Amino acid sequence: MSRRLIIKTILYAELGFLGATYIVWHRMNTSQDFRHYMHQKWPSILEGFYKTGEMSGYREARIADYKAWGLPHPFEELSKKS
Template identity: 45%
Template structure:
């Protein structure tokens, strides 16, 4: 008697897909928090981000302004000697 390979059904694939999406969402959340935390605590890291990817830093400043935090952008640009656009 031959053994038939086990068939995967739609529910099994759906469950696996949902688990994969949840794991990826979790990893994305952890990575985003890690980036925010590092930018929030290190002016030198913000300078690196300003050098290599200014839109990411501008998004950080925009969110900070929306939440009403300290004027981090002004302090950073004054220390770095960068002309502010506003």
């Protein structure tokens, strides 16, 4: 294989990975049903999604999801102590 072909292959793989990542993020950002699916199958990925949103001040997604799914959300404890 030529060096140029290897570089192109790596570039296309990176672009494909970036596109797939965006699609998953977009679905998690717009669909509570998809977030529930992620909660069941890949909770660590969903946790990363929540933490990324919380770093920018957006807690509502986790709170709404946990209420809809009948789970106690971690911020309940914080609000009870205050």
